[in-house]
Amino acid sequence: xxxxxxxxxxxxxxxxxxxxxxxxxxxxxxxxxxxxxxxxxxxxxxxxxxxxxxxxxxxxxxxxxxxxxxxxxxxxxxxxxxxxxxxxxxxxxxxxxxxxxxxxxxxxxxxxxxxxxxxxxxxxx
Ligand code: HEM
Ligand code: HEM
Numbered sequence: 001x002x003x004x005x006x007x008x009x010x011x012x013x014x015x016x017x018x019x020x021x022x023x024x025x026x027x028x029x030x031x032x033x034x035x036x037x038x039x040x041x042x043x044x045x046x047x048x049x050x051x052x053x054x055x056x057x058x059x060x061x062x063x064x065x066x067x068x069x070x071x072x073x074x075x076x077x078x079x080x081x082x083x084x085x086x087x088x089x090x091x092x093x094x095x096x097x098x099x100x101x102x103x104x105x106x107x108x109x110x111x112x113x114x115x116x117x118x119x120x121x122x123x124x125x
Contacts, residue, residue, distance in 0.1 A: 005064050005073055009054035012077065016046025038087040045080050045109075056120065063123025072115050079109035 020042035027033050053076065057064045086102025089095070 003058075003061075005069055006054045006058040008073065009050050009057065013047050013050035013054065016042055016050060016080070020046055034091050035088065036091075038084055038091055041080075041087060042084050045083070050076070050080075053116070060120075060123050062125075063119050065123070068115065069119055072112060072119060075108060075112045075115075079105050079112055081105075083109060 020039055023035060023039045023042065027035055027039060053073075057069065063069065082101055082105025086098045086100075086105055089098025090102060092098075
Protein backbone atom coordinates (compact mmCIF):
# COMPACT_ATOMS: atom_id res chain seq x y z
CA UNK A 1 0.00 0.00 0.00
CA UNK A 2 2.78 2.46 0.89
CA UNK A 3 4.44 1.92 -2.49
CA UNK A 4 1.18 2.36 -4.37
CA UNK A 5 0.41 5.58 -2.50
CA UNK A 6 3.93 6.96 -3.01
CA UNK A 7 3.85 6.03 -6.68
CA UNK A 8 0.52 7.70 -7.42
CA UNK A 9 1.60 10.88 -5.56
CA UNK A 10 4.94 11.18 -7.39
CA UNK A 11 3.33 10.37 -10.76
CA UNK A 12 0.60 12.99 -10.20
CA UNK A 13 3.11 15.57 -9.00
CA UNK A 14 5.02 15.55 -12.30
CA UNK A 15 1.76 16.07 -14.21
CA UNK A 16 0.85 19.04 -11.97
CA UNK A 17 4.40 20.39 -12.47
CA UNK A 18 4.03 20.25 -16.26
CA UNK A 19 0.61 21.96 -16.14
CA UNK A 20 1.91 24.65 -13.75
CA UNK A 21 4.98 25.31 -15.89
CA UNK A 22 2.85 25.50 -19.04
CA UNK A 23 0.76 28.16 -17.28
CA UNK A 24 3.99 29.93 -16.21
CA UNK A 25 5.21 29.99 -19.82
CA UNK A 26 1.84 31.32 -21.02
CA UNK A 27 2.02 34.06 -18.36
CA UNK A 28 5.57 35.00 -19.35
CA UNK A 29 4.84 34.90 -23.09
CA UNK A 30 1.69 36.99 -22.81
CA UNK A 31 3.27 39.40 -20.29
CA UNK A 32 0.06 38.97 -18.30
CA UNK A 33 0.92 37.69 -14.82
CA UNK A 34 -2.60 37.91 -13.40
CA UNK A 35 -2.73 34.10 -12.96
CA UNK A 36 0.36 34.14 -10.71
CA UNK A 37 -1.52 32.78 -7.64
CA UNK A 38 -2.95 29.93 -9.76
CA UNK A 39 0.55 29.10 -11.05
CA UNK A 40 2.08 29.42 -7.54
CA UNK A 41 -0.45 27.04 -5.94
CA UNK A 42 -0.29 24.53 -8.78
CA UNK A 43 3.52 24.47 -8.53
CA UNK A 44 3.86 24.51 -4.76
CA UNK A 45 0.99 22.30 -3.75
CA UNK A 46 0.74 20.21 -6.93
CA UNK A 47 4.44 19.66 -7.51
CA UNK A 48 6.20 20.30 -4.18
CA UNK A 49 3.39 19.25 -1.79
CA UNK A 50 2.44 16.05 -3.65
CA UNK A 51 6.14 15.11 -3.90
CA UNK A 52 6.44 15.52 -0.13
CA UNK A 53 3.41 13.26 0.39
CA UNK A 54 5.11 10.64 -1.83
CA UNK A 55 8.34 10.97 0.18
CA UNK A 56 6.54 10.58 3.50
CA UNK A 57 4.78 7.36 2.42
CA UNK A 58 8.06 6.01 0.99
CA UNK A 59 10.13 6.91 4.07
CA UNK A 60 7.56 5.87 6.68
CA UNK A 61 5.65 2.92 5.15
CA UNK A 62 3.86 2.39 8.46
CA UNK A 63 2.07 5.72 7.88
CA UNK A 64 0.40 4.22 4.80
CA UNK A 65 -1.43 1.46 6.64
CA UNK A 66 -5.20 1.47 7.01
CA UNK A 67 -7.88 3.23 4.94
CA UNK A 68 -7.22 6.83 6.05
CA UNK A 69 -4.15 7.40 3.78
CA UNK A 70 -6.28 6.38 0.78
CA UNK A 71 -8.99 8.86 1.82
CA UNK A 72 -6.29 11.54 2.29
CA UNK A 73 -4.92 10.87 -1.22
CA UNK A 74 -8.28 11.08 -3.00
CA UNK A 75 -9.27 14.24 -1.10
CA UNK A 76 -5.85 15.86 -1.71
CA UNK A 77 -6.31 15.69 -5.50
CA UNK A 78 -9.93 16.90 -5.38
CA UNK A 79 -8.98 19.83 -3.10
CA UNK A 80 -5.99 20.85 -5.23
CA UNK A 81 -8.02 20.76 -8.44
CA UNK A 82 -10.82 22.76 -6.73
CA UNK A 83 -8.39 25.36 -5.35
CA UNK A 84 -6.62 25.79 -8.69
CA UNK A 85 -9.90 25.99 -10.62
CA UNK A 86 -11.29 28.51 -8.09
CA UNK A 87 -8.14 30.66 -8.27
CA UNK A 88 -8.13 30.47 -12.08
CA UNK A 89 -11.70 31.77 -12.21
CA UNK A 90 -11.06 34.49 -9.58
CA UNK A 91 -7.91 35.83 -11.25
CA UNK A 92 -9.53 35.44 -14.67
CA UNK A 93 -12.19 37.95 -13.62
CA UNK A 94 -14.94 35.47 -12.66
CA UNK A 95 -14.82 35.95 -8.87
CA UNK A 96 -18.46 35.16 -8.33
CA UNK A 97 -18.04 31.65 -9.70
CA UNK A 98 -14.50 31.17 -8.38
CA UNK A 99 -14.85 32.32 -4.77
CA UNK A 100 -17.24 29.62 -3.51
CA UNK A 101 -15.17 26.92 -5.25
CA UNK A 102 -11.89 28.24 -3.80
CA UNK A 103 -13.35 28.66 -0.34
CA UNK A 104 -14.86 25.15 -0.19
CA UNK A 105 -11.68 23.63 -1.67
CA UNK A 106 -9.38 25.44 0.77
CA UNK A 107 -11.51 24.38 3.75
CA UNK A 108 -11.35 20.77 2.54
CA UNK A 109 -7.59 21.15 1.93
CA UNK A 110 -7.02 22.38 5.48
CA UNK A 111 -9.16 19.60 6.99
CA UNK A 112 -7.25 17.11 4.84
CA UNK A 113 -3.95 18.49 6.17
CA UNK A 114 -5.25 17.84 9.69
CA UNK A 115 -5.97 14.26 8.58
CA UNK A 116 -2.44 14.03 7.17
CA UNK A 117 -1.01 15.35 10.45
CA UNK A 118 -2.87 12.56 12.27
CA UNK A 119 -1.60 9.96 9.74
CA UNK A 120 2.00 11.20 10.17
CA UNK A 121 1.90 11.26 13.99
CA UNK A 122 0.31 7.81 14.13
CA UNK A 123 2.61 6.34 11.47
CA UNK A 124 5.91 7.63 12.90
CA UNK A 125 5.53 6.42 16.48
C1 HEM B 1 8.57 26.72 -16.89
C2 HEM B 1 8.95 27.20 -15.72
C3 HEM B 1 8.31 28.40 -15.07
C4 HEM B 1 7.85 29.56 -15.62
C5 HEM B 1 7.86 29.97 -17.09
C6 HEM B 1 7.35 30.39 -14.54
C7 HEM B 1 6.80 31.65 -14.70
C8 HEM B 1 6.41 32.47 -13.67
C9 HEM B 1 5.93 33.83 -13.81
C10 HEM B 1 5.82 34.59 -15.14
C11 HEM B 1 5.63 34.29 -12.58
C12 HEM B 1 5.08 35.68 -12.22
C13 HEM B 1 6.21 36.56 -11.71
C14 HEM B 1 5.70 37.92 -11.26
O1 HEM B 1 4.76 38.46 -11.86
O2 HEM B 1 6.27 38.47 -10.29
C15 HEM B 1 5.89 33.22 -11.63
C16 HEM B 1 5.68 33.30 -10.27
C17 HEM B 1 5.85 32.25 -9.39
N1 HEM B 1 6.32 30.99 -9.70
FE1 HEM B 1 6.85 30.33 -11.53
N2 HEM B 1 7.50 29.71 -13.37
C18 HEM B 1 8.08 28.48 -13.64
C19 HEM B 1 8.39 27.49 -12.73
C20 HEM B 1 8.11 27.54 -11.38
C21 HEM B 1 8.44 26.50 -10.43
C22 HEM B 1 9.21 25.21 -10.78
C23 HEM B 1 7.97 26.89 -9.21
C24 HEM B 1 8.00 26.22 -7.87
C25 HEM B 1 8.37 24.97 -7.65
C26 HEM B 1 7.35 28.20 -9.40
C27 HEM B 1 6.76 28.94 -8.42
C28 HEM B 1 6.35 30.23 -8.55
C29 HEM B 1 5.85 31.04 -7.44
C30 HEM B 1 5.70 30.60 -5.99
C31 HEM B 1 5.54 32.30 -7.97
C32 HEM B 1 4.97 33.50 -7.21
C33 HEM B 1 6.14 34.35 -6.73
C34 HEM B 1 5.69 35.53 -5.88
O3 HEM B 1 4.81 35.39 -5.04
O4 HEM B 1 6.25 36.63 -6.12
N3 HEM B 1 7.44 28.55 -10.73
N4 HEM B 1 6.36 32.13 -12.34
C1 HEM C 1 -6.00 26.48 2.52
C2 HEM C 1 -5.47 26.58 1.33
C3 HEM C 1 -4.88 27.87 0.82
C4 HEM C 1 -5.46 29.09 0.67
C5 HEM C 1 -6.90 29.50 1.00
C6 HEM C 1 -4.46 29.98 0.13
C7 HEM C 1 -4.70 31.32 -0.17
C8 HEM C 1 -3.76 32.20 -0.66
C9 HEM C 1 -3.99 33.59 -0.99
C10 HEM C 1 -5.34 34.31 -0.86
C11 HEM C 1 -2.84 34.11 -1.44
C12 HEM C 1 -2.58 35.55 -1.93
C13 HEM C 1 -2.75 35.62 -3.42
C14 HEM C 1 -2.48 37.02 -3.96
O1 HEM C 1 -3.38 37.86 -3.88
O2 HEM C 1 -1.37 37.23 -4.46
C15 HEM C 1 -1.85 33.05 -1.40
C16 HEM C 1 -0.55 33.19 -1.80
C17 HEM C 1 0.37 32.18 -1.77
N1 HEM C 1 0.18 30.86 -1.37
FE1 HEM C 1 -1.56 30.07 -0.74
N2 HEM C 1 -3.31 29.29 -0.05
C18 HEM C 1 -3.51 28.00 0.38
C19 HEM C 1 -2.60 26.97 0.39
C20 HEM C 1 -1.28 27.10 0.01
C21 HEM C 1 -0.33 26.00 -0.02
C22 HEM C 1 -0.67 24.57 0.41
C23 HEM C 1 0.84 26.52 -0.50
C24 HEM C 1 2.14 25.87 -0.75
C25 HEM C 1 2.38 24.57 -0.66
C26 HEM C 1 0.63 27.95 -0.75
C27 HEM C 1 1.58 28.84 -1.24
C28 HEM C 1 1.35 30.17 -1.52
C29 HEM C 1 2.35 31.09 -2.07
C30 HEM C 1 3.80 30.74 -2.40
C31 HEM C 1 1.74 32.33 -2.22
C32 HEM C 1 2.38 33.63 -2.79
C33 HEM C 1 2.25 33.62 -4.28
C34 HEM C 1 1.23 34.56 -4.82
O3 HEM C 1 1.05 35.67 -4.30
O4 HEM C 1 0.57 34.20 -5.80
N3 HEM C 1 -0.67 28.25 -0.45
N4 HEM C 1 -2.45 31.90 -0.92
